[in-house]
Amino acid sequence: MELYIWIYLLASVMWAVSGSECQFPEEWRGRWHEGRRTDISINSMSHKGTCIEREGNKYFMLNKDSNNRKCFKCxxxxxWHPNLLQYKESPCWYEESFHHVCNLINGDALLHTLVKATSSPQPCPFQGSYTFxxxxxxMSNxxxxxxxxxxxxxxxxxKFKFAYKRCNGIxxxxxxxxxxxxxxTWENGEKYLYGSFSEPWMTRVxxxxxxxxxxxxxxTHGDMSMSADATCQGLQSPTLGSISLKxxxxLNQPRGTCRFTDILVSRNKWRDLSGAWFxxxxxxxxxxxxxxxKTGDVIKYAEVASALDTSTTKLVIKCVQNTYTAQTKTANVLQTDxxxxxxxxxxxxxxQCVRLIKRDTNIxxxxxxxxxxxxxxxxxxxxxxxxxxxxxxxDVNDAGQCSITRKGVYTYQDKASECTGTVNIxxxxxxxxxxxxxxxxQRRAVASTHTEKVEILDCLYSWTSGSKTFIxxxxxxxxxxxxxxxxxEIGVVELQSDDSCQSDRWTVSNQYINYVLYSPPDACGGSEIQADQNTSYEKPDVEKHSDTISRAVGLNAGHLATIFTSILLLVMFRVR
Structure with a gap:
């Protein structure tokens, strides 16, 4: 009896080992399209059977025929490309012989093509506009x-847009x-391309x-032949296919003949303040x-190497001509059209006319x-x-590179509410x-009750224009x-969120910043506000009352811990 158990266990282990060897590569996992079929999963290729043996790029599959009889496929x-797989298959054979079944695949066997459903589009092998x-x-020659x-x-x-024209009589x-x-795209003696056509009415992949x-x-010329279906069958040469294009x-498209402003030399990526585009x-x-x-409210900088590039090109701008007559240079401001x-x-x-104005090295x-x-x-x-x-x-995280010229601790009065406070710059x-x-x-009757909020902001860049300093x-x-x-003009300083920068306005306590600042008697003197960086912190009423009580009795966390330990030792001593 014990021998049978050992034989059973050994067979199970051998089956598990052999099954684990018949695994499709990890990079093939996921959904693939084959023509109109969009539900193909290469994790198991279950619609082709169950893989029971593998040798190189050959997979031996256990399947069933139309009469539900066991048969085998290869x-x-x-x-050819991370986005594309091709395969051939044998007919379903009733003899369990790996090599014999694989030898049933001949050169005329149908070549199936799979394209990854989540694939990243690839640059086309030809660029620019063409007639054809x-x-x-x-239907015709x-x-x-x-x-x-x-x-x-x-x-x-x-991407390209194909605009076919109808020829009378053809x-x-x-x-x-x-x-x-x-x-x-790939090469196999000839150069190949695989892609998809879509029309506005096509709402489903x-x-x-x-x-x-x-x-x-x-x-300046090219030939391209196209298959009749989603496979690559029937392509004999670039000039011979179900549809051939010449x-x-x-050459009427203008080429870039000028250069944009040199401010762009130091940085190859610039983003708008929202981070929605660059x-x-x-x-x-x-x-x-x-x-x-697509980043929502979170900015992902270009320097994060692990982040996938999910950007979409919306506009390509080629410099054709500088219009130097509109170029001015005053107060370190350089404008070029x-x-x-x-x-x-x-x-x-x-x-299209484009105007670039340099406000500062990074603006x-x-x-x-x-x-x-x-x-x-x-x-x-x-x-x-x-x-x-x-x-x-x-388009980089340059926090800490800002030069703040108005350092100090200012008291302020909000012009639109009864809020007051300090601005520590x-x-x-x-x-x-x-x-x-x-x-x-406003929701409590006690006049002394108030809410507190601390907002910590990184200064990225700043520049001055006339009586205004922008940060x-x-x-x-x-x-x-x-x-x-x-x-x-009356000698006070106002602090406003987004006055002509035209970005989203910053709010504190659900109010747009619109403060009157009172100059500090001693720049950066006196108390400083301590809080975690990059955070916004608001104390609830209960916490504020707790703080008041703690200060009244003169206790802190260390005192409380000492008292608690003493009481615990006393109790233990009495128990003994």
């Missing part, structure tokens, strides 16, 4: 050349605009049309890319003017009448602003905002 995989003619080989079709570039290098041609996104291409681009580069500077200062990112050629995320291109204002009907000799103020001002700062902690607020509690502030990784010190 799957042979090849991965095409042959729909499923005649090329559709007039009217000519177009491929329009998009801001995102992984079947299989049509008027249609479709969006195309590149998913994978199941509706997307996946296609495989073989391509060859040379100089491309010609659109400006990426290409080498040579001829091209800017405006990208959006540019004629640019832009391409947006809707694949529309055209000329840049950007205005995107109206789109132009063709090029103009220069940009004027009229081109920016409806332009929104965007304040840009380097650079005294408690260098390059930090601490706001201590005390407001009457870019941030609390931890929240959105950056703007504080403004204003020297008034």
């Amino acid at each position: 799957l042979v995989f090849i991965q 003619s095409y042959i729909n080989g499923t 005649l090329p559709c050349e007039s009217p000519i079709s177009e491929v329009r570039a998009c801001a995102d290098e992984s 079947p299989g041609t049509y008027d249609k605009e479709v969006d195309f996104q590149c998913m994978a 199941e509706d997307y049309m996946y296609r495989c291409f073989m391509h060859s681009f040379y100089g 491309f010609t580069k659109d 400006l990426e500077v290409e080498a040579g200062l001829q091209v800017l890319r405006l990208k959006s990112r 540019y004629i640019t050629y832009v391409t947006d995320d809707e694949c529309k291109s055209g000329y 840049l204002e950007m205005y995107l003017g109206d789109r132009l009907n063709g090029t103009v000799a220069s940009c004027t103020d009229a081109n920016f009448e409806n332009a929104k001002k965007d304040l840009l700062i380097p 650079g005294c408690a902690t260098p390059n930090k602003i601490t706001i201590d607020t005390r407001c009457p509690n 870019i502030i941030q609390n931890g990784e929240q959105r950056a905002k703007c504080l403004t010190f204003i020297d008034t």
Whole structure:
């Protein structure tokens, strides 16, 4: 009996070991698309059976036929790209022979293609705008050349818009605009591309049309053949497929012939104060890319190497011409207007005026003017009448690099309420602003009752313009905002949140900052507010009363611990 138990245990271990060896690679795990099927999971490939043996890229699967009889399949995989897998499979065979079943796969076997559902789009192997003619080989051998079709570039290098034109008298041609996104590229003797077509009515990924291409681009021309379905079957050459396309580069697109301001040299990424988008500077200062990112209220800086890039390119800006007549330099302010050629995320291109104003080494204002009907000799103020001002700062965490010029502990009175308090600028902690607020509690009858709030803000950057000093502030990784010190004509200093910086206004105790400051008799003298950095702390009423009682009896945590220990020892002694 004991022998049978040992045999059973040994068989179980051998089965577990053999099963564990038949595992699909970790990087293949997750959902994949195969044509219109979007529910394929390579964790088990359960729709193909259960893997019982593996040898290299060959997987031996236990399956059942249509009559529910046990049979065996062989799957042979090849991965050309992290986003793409291809495989061939044998017919279901009733003999459990790994090598024999795998040998049943011949060269004519159907080549299946899988594309990862969560794949990151890839830059297309061709860039720019093209015109093209095409042959729909499923219905005709005649090329559709007039009217000519177009491929329009998009801001995102992984996207294009195909605008097909219908040619009279040629079947299989049509008027249609479709969006195309590149998913994978690879080489296997020829150059291949895999991507998806979509139209506005396609609201589900199941509706997307996946296609495989073989391509060859040379100089200003190119050839590309397209498969008839989601596989790569039937592609024989770049000029022979179910649909064949012949491309010609659109040479009317202007190239970058000027350089943007040198302030962009030191930083290759700049973000707006909200952190919702950033400006990426290409080498040579001829091209800017405006990208959006999904971060909510939390700012993720470019220096965090582990963070995945989830940004989407919204606008590509090419410098075409500097308009030096609009260039001024006063009080370290440098303004330059540019004629640019832009391409947006809707694949529309055209000329646009762009104004960049350097406020300081790390402060840049950007205005995107109206789109132009063709090029103009220069940009004027009229081109920016409806332009929104965007304040840009380097896309890095530069807290601690700010130079605060108004250090001191100020008392203040809120102009819009009965709140008072102190503003500690650079005294408690260098390059930090601490706001201590005390407001009457309107919900209680006791007049002395009040709420307290301490706000600690990082100073990122600052600059001065006339009677105003602007400070870019941030609390931890929240959105950056703007504080403004204003020297008034009556000799007092006002502190306001976002006076012309045009960012979201900062609030303390649900009130916008709008204070009158009283200059300190001794800068950074007297008491300093102590609190945890990057935090906002408000004492509840119970805690405030507890603090009052503790101070009245002169007790602290150490005294209480000593008393408690003495009582405990006394009790233990009496028990003995």
